[in-house]
Amino acid sequence: GNSVTQMEGPVTLSEEAFLTINCTYTATGYPSLFWYVQYPGEGLQLLLKATKADDKGSNKGFEATYRKETTSFHLEKGSVQVSDSAVYFCALQTGANNLFFGTGTRLTVIP
């Protein structure tokens, strides 16, 4: 079956620290992989995605590389800001419809 295992939070970092949020997956076939971000009081927003092995998704300084050999899609950012404080969800999609989500990781960045 399909599932996503995501690093549990919460994660608290100082501004300008390096961020890694781990995500591994189990899927039938060849899924697309996503990171969504949810800022307080808002809906989930697509942060980045990768559709095939070795693809790197990037946006707003965040990056994640689709690693088929390790079934991973870890989220990284070299220097976090207070405005990055949010909940981050890793997700996969097979076929046209269903998204399978991880449990979410709450990130708090302190000045």
Place this chain on the structure above:
Amino acid sequence: GAVVSQHPSWVICKSGTSVKIECRSLDFQATTMFWYRQFPKQSLMLMATSNEGSKATYEQGVEKDKFLINHASLTLSTLTVTSAHPEDSSFYICSARASRTSYNEQFFGPGTRLTVL
């Protein structure tokens, strides 16, 4: 980006009553809308997929008679929790997929927190 709204953002009701949650795509037409449920510290679980003008497709284990979904227009879907009980208390999130996107991106609403007393 595309905007999806939900109303209400939170609701408290008595056990046995019904609650309706609205999901609207504000600036695009959505042929498909999705309803998710999220328990504390757990992932979003897909409840059902609704296509405009047709019956919703429910995921295994979701009671279709309890969670009524209507997708009567390209911008509105509703979820009605009938005869709500405390175990139905949860965070309900909808998403919508635009009709002419070349990829299947879903745009999410901010969620509705339901508390059943």
